[in-house]
């Protein structure tokens with residue numbers, strides 16, 4: 001039990017107590033009265049309750065109250081109270097500050113008070129109302145935006161709105177790319193400035209029916225009722241546009257793009273937790289797909305994301321067990337003029353622990369991201385070389401093409417490994433071709449060329465893979481030192497219908513030939529394509545389903561080497 005009202009009231013307070021008690025019943029706000037002459041304060045019981053004050057009548061009020069005020073606002077409070085109590089002719093007061101509640105958390109309070117005077121004009125009473133600043137208590141500390149709890153509330157409101165009107169909408173969550181680098185390069189204070197700047201820039205471009213929220217860390221969210229794919233694309237473009245320039249804060253430069261994930265409700269979920277989880281997963285995919293983009297949530301993509309998370313663990317396991325579950329398939333490559341098999345591309349396959357074959361498009365990015373491609377790449381090379389050696393007994397000039405990730409180009413130990421392997425298996429360097437996807441080379445041309453030249457000076461041929469799918473194919477042709485260009489299936493697909501594509505392939509081949517580069521055309525599926533590619537485009541080698549699918553070693557031997565074996569014997 002609280003020792004309420006043990007302290008006797010002053011005559012002035014006793015006189016107004018009746019009204020004070022009546023007023024208390026009319027409001028949820030906190031009320032206070034101070035007898036300025038006596039230094040005695042009377043407060044409403046809810047204030048006692050919520051802030052753990054000793055009683056409703058307090059003699060040395062500030063001794064109890066000031067310690068509860070947030071240190072940042074304490075001096076301001078003291079100065080303001082001095083002006084009220086020292087009869088400086090200030091009769092009206094408005095203050096906002098944070099105070100610690102009984103539960104130990106700070107809430108923002110707004111205090112409005114008025115000083116009353118006696119007949120002589122001497123200040124005698126200070127009366128007022130203290131209200132909780134609901135809006136501010138829902139705000140994110142750094143940016144002042146509504147916080148994650150309000151986001152949850154907002155999503156629930158949007159879903160309620162949907163149930164009432166059948167109008168759905170979109171929720172976009174976005175995070176800043178490389179925000180960690182800003183924090184690491186400068187400090188957290190700078191990080192906070194960046195968050196504030198982004199909050200302001202993005203908030204300014206939103207129309208009033210959309211709300212920007214601040215979630216944890218560097219993440220923000222927008223609820224956009226009524227939005228479809230078009231509106232979301234426009235919204236993201238405008239966010240990208242306002243973050244596309246390097247920014248300057250107090251002379252310090254930073255550059256932070258954003259990656260977003262968007263869910264449409266009710267399609268992606270009808271409850272807050274599901275929607276939020278799906279939006280976060282979509283954002284994670286956007287980051288993995290190269291950042292600075294928005295990924296729209298889809299069930300398929302979500303499943304892909306879940307799979308990639310569990311796949312990562314299984315892949316680690318496989319690699320630790322000496323590449324268990326990995327195998328190589330081989331797809332034949334034929335000489336364009338006589339269709340003779342002259343080699344094969346080694347294509348990696350992986351069986352997950354349940355025995356299901358997983359597509360390379362799914363697991364190769366994980367191998368690259370985790371850098372496991374480095375040990376697995378060595379395994380691939382050795383397996384491919386062993387197989388090549390075996391098949392050379394049947395086709396003496398057989399060459400195996402091995403894919404190489406950019407990670408492996410950067411790993412200098414790969415080159416030594418390749419050299420050692422050739423020695424160990426007593427194989428000539430002409431028996432292997434290393435393929436590198438042209439579109440992956442974004443970094444340093446000089447460095448890449450240096451590495452390529454080292455391979456080439458040792459007699460190992462380099463092929464530029466997927467030519468034509470990158471951003472700067474022609475310039476890469478000029479800049480990269482390679483021996484073979486593999487023209488992507490994209491061009492072959494339309495070669496029969498469009499004259500332009502045919503001309504493009506023909507002139508690319510001619511250009512390559514003029515600088516001593518051979519051309520391999522990928523993805524040839526039809527006889528008619530083959531005819532055109534050889535007769536009009538003058539391709540050197542062909543790889544495609546027309547001549548063979550990727551096959552296991554066993555099947556490759558059965559399909560492509562057995563007949564030759566019997567002929568030779």
Ligand code: C2E
Pocket residue numbers: 331346347348349359360361364380403404405437465466489522523524525543544545546550
């Ligand atoms: P890529 O290097 O461009 O390999 C050719 C892909 O095209 C193979 O897909 C092959 O099966 C497919 N293909 C071949 N001929 C045809 C055709 O006539 N029609 C069609 N529609 N497709 C054809 P796959 O085996 O799924 O490999 C996909 C990609 O995965 C490869 O593309 C390569 O980038 C990567 N990859 C595969 N194995 C390795 C590897 O050992 N190391 C690295 N780093 N990447 C690999």
Ligand code: CA
Pocket residue numbers: 345403435465
């Ligand atoms: Ca390839």
Ligand code: CA
Pocket residue numbers: 465466486488522
């Ligand atoms: Ca390719």
